[in-house]
Amino acid sequence: xxxxxxxxxxxxxxxxxxxxxxxxxxxxxxxxxxxxxxxxxxxxxxxxxxxxxxxxxxxxxxxxxxxxxxxxxxxxxxxxxxxxxxxxxxxxxxxxxxxxxxxxxxxxxxxxxxxxxxxxxxxxxxxxxxxxxxxxxxxxxxxxxxxxxxxxxxxxxxxxxxxxxxxxxxxxxxxxxxxxxxxxxxxxxxxxxxxxxxxxxxxxxxxxxxxxxxxxxxxxxxxxxxxxxxxxxxxxxxxxxxxxxxxxxxxxxxxxxxxxxxxxxxxxxxxxxxxxxxxxxxxxxxxxxxxxxxxxxxxxxxxxxxxxxxxxxxxxxxxxxxxxxxxxxxxxxxxxxxxxxxxxxxxxxxxxxxxxxxxxxxxxxxxxxxxxxxxxxxxxxxxxxxxxxxxxxxxxxxxxxxxxxxxxxxxxxxxxxxxxxx
Amino acid sequence: xxxxxxxxxxxxxxxxxxxxxxxxxxxxxxxxxxxxxxxxxxxxxxxxxxxxxxxxxxxxxxxxxxxxxxxxxxxxxxxxxxxxxxxxxxxxxxxxxxxxxx
Numbered sequence: 001x002x003x004x005x006x007x008x009x010x011x012x013x014x015x016x017x018x019x020x021x022x023x024x025x026x027x028x029x030x031x032x033x034x035x036x037x038x039x040x041x042x043x044x045x046x047x048x049x050x051x052x053x054x055x056x057x058x059x060x061x062x063x064x065x066x067x068x069x070x071x072x073x074x075x076x077x078x079x080x081x082x083x084x085x086x087x088x089x090x091x092x093x094x095x096x097x098x099x100x101x102x103x104x105x106x107x108x109x110x111x112x113x114x115x116x117x118x119x120x121x122x123x124x125x126x127x128x129x130x131x132x133x134x135x136x137x138x139x140x141x142x143x144x145x146x147x148x149x150x151x152x153x154x155x156x157x158x159x160x161x162x163x164x165x166x167x168x169x170x171x172x173x174x175x176x177x178x179x180x181x182x183x184x185x186x187x188x189x190x191x192x193x194x195x196x197x198x199x200x201x202x203x204x205x206x207x208x209x210x211x212x213x214x215x216x217x218x219x220x221x222x223x224x225x226x227x228x229x230x231x232x233x234x235x236x237x238x239x240x241x242x243x244x245x246x247x248x249x250x251x252x253x254x255x256x257x258x259x260x261x262x263x264x265x266x267x268x269x270x271x272x273x274x275x276x277x278x279x280x281x282x283x284x285x286x287x288x289x290x291x292x293x294x295x296x297x298x299x300x301x302x303x304x305x306x307x308x309x310x311x312x313x314x315x316x317x318x319x320x321x322x323x324x325x326x327x328x329x330x331x332x333x334x335x336x337x338x339x340x341x342x343x344x345x346x347x348x349x350x351x352x353x354x355x356x357x358x359x360x361x362x363x364x365x366x367x368x369x370x371x372x373x374x375x376x377x378x379x380x381x382x383x384x385x386x387x388x389x390x391x392x393x394x395x396x397x398x399x400x401x402x403x404x405x406x407x408x409x410x411x412x413x414x415x416x417x418x419x420x421x422x
Numbered sequence: 423x424x425x426x427x428x429x430x431x432x433x434x435x436x437x438x439x440x441x442x443x444x445x446x447x448x449x450x451x452x453x454x455x456x457x458x459x460x461x462x463x464x465x466x467x468x469x470x471x472x473x474x475x476x477x478x479x480x481x482x483x484x485x486x487x488x489x490x491x492x493x494x495x496x497x498x499x500x501x502x503x504x505x506x507x508x509x510x511x512x513x514x515x516x517x518x519x520x521x522x523x524x
Contacts (some may be wrong), residue, residue: 090493098497126497134500159500164510167503183505189482217507227507268507273476314479357483390483421482 040083047076098126101138102421104187110413119143120187122154134159155208155252166216172252173213175206176229176266177280178325179310180347188421191319191351191362191385193397197377197409198325198345198368201251202239205325205345206282206306208252209233209262227268235262235284236304238329240291240337245371248286248304248327248343258301260285266308274314282306286329291336302332302340317353322346341371360385362397377409378402391421470519473512480506487523495520 054069101124109115120142127135137156144150157171174182180199184190198204211233218226236250237257264282271277285301305328312321328342349364362383370376383397395417403409478484490498495517503513 093493096493096497098494100498100501124501126501128497128500131496131500134497134504136501159504161500161503161510169504183481215504215507217509219509225507273480276480312480319479387483389489390485391489 036087040087043080047073047080050076094130096126096128098128100124100126100422102186102188102419104193104417104419106193107416108413109415110408111411113408113411116145122186132161134161157213165218166214169213169215170211172208172210172254173231174208175250175252175264175282176213176215176231177206177264177282177306178266178308178323179276179278179312179321180323181205181207184321186421187417187419188391188393191349191360191395192364192381192383193395193415193417193419194381194399196323196345196347196349196364196366196368196381197379198343198366198370199323199347202247202249202375203345204327204343204368204370205308206236206250206264206327209235209250209264210252210254211261223272225270227270228265230265231263233262233264235260236286237290238286238288238299238337240288240296240299240335242292243337244339245288245329245337245341248329248341250306250327257289257297258285258287258299260287260301262286262304264306276310276312278308278310280306280308280310288335288337296336299336300332300334302335303330304328317357319351319353320349322348339371342369343371344369357390358387360387360393374404374407375409376403392419394418466515466518467522469512470515470517470522473508474516474519477506477508477512477516478502487520490520490524492521492524495524 050069050073054066054073057066057069101122103121104119106118106120107115108118120140122138122140124138125136129135135156135158138154140150140152140154142150153172155172155174157169157173160168162168176182178199180196185195185199187193201207209231211231213229213231215229216227218228220226234253234256235258236248237253239246239249262282262284264280264284266278266280268276268278283303283305286304287301288296288299290296291299306326308323308325310321310323310325312319314320324344324346326342326344328344329340331338331340345366345368347364347366349362351360351362353360360383362381362385364379364381364383366377366379366381368375368377368379379402380400381397382400383395385393385395387393395415397415397417399413399415401410401412403411475484487495499513499517499520502508502516503510508516
């Protein structure tokens, strides 16, 4: 290969490299980027050789060839600079978009009834501007029994970082009351294939809220800290059925039919990083806005209260956590559902990793009490997990359930799940 | 105090905070700035490693630094700053550790 051919080769290579490092292809893996860097280094070496040859040509006095070579080298330099700029472009952007989330595929086999496959997909979106503002959102997509696809907006908030330790959030957010719903429920984080009874929909724990939330942290010394969250939101809806409160729907609504806001929050203390102790709650008013499956207006408001405690502790491969939460509404004589109600649940869970963190055993006890006996349930849950990676795992779980005889809450069941957080 | 009055006072306070916070968004920050900070503070990597070990496993398994690209970690850490109750400085330390280990 003569000098001109080699120059052409180098120039074309730089062109290909510049193209390969454009933002459109920035989704390449780390190994791909390392490969590109290696190629850049190789071509830089090639360029150095060309420079040496140019110097040699200068010494020989071939002026026409010298000018041609100099022009080629200048062109190659410009292409190299552009390629370098493209490769480093991501470091200088003021906004970042990131697609994340988690998904799971389950096989549920109850003691009575038919076994079935289930699938869930929860994509999460992060849009970061100037490291000062984050817009985040999560969708909850699942296949229903009738084959239709249910899509829900789990949360969507604009988060403004006010200072070093405080963030203001606006939008629909996961309830900061308790810990399971806001931090532990994603399938790749929850160590068992199912949520503890009472921590799902229409249970004892609020799911989400629409409003404003202020969150922050207050370090105390080198190892201790307080974290806090306070919010104001539209509050829950009460669902009446057959003259009683069927459920408190605390799932974040854009409307506020009872025109009464709810206040709540959580304060946690971490005396050491491995131990977290927290108390949380909410208060406000709520009213029946749906009765016997039909929208209902004019029902008088009543007091609504939530109280929760949660704790977690880690020691090497041992992970312990527990949570108590109670959600209640007072009686209201003038209502279509005059009686009040209290939904209360607690769980304690222990998990231990074995086999260099590849295997994990889990046991959990939950006691959920509802005003409706057919919803109340005691549950022992046992699980064995195999971690393919820290965020991808296969879980096998068995639930020994004790509920009202003849109800599904009394059915023991096996659950196999593949979960992946990406 | 009635809940409606409390709502009004809270609403005004929060809107005021929101407006002042929006004004603070004018200052740009980039990954290059984070890298420059890391170069000026050689202990940042070590602090980030400790904060990462102390914080992440509180809720979930520790993910490999190579599971995301450097720019993806930047957005992911902004999300985790809120979830895990981290200061901005701790977030930058962990980000420097993850990007340095990637």
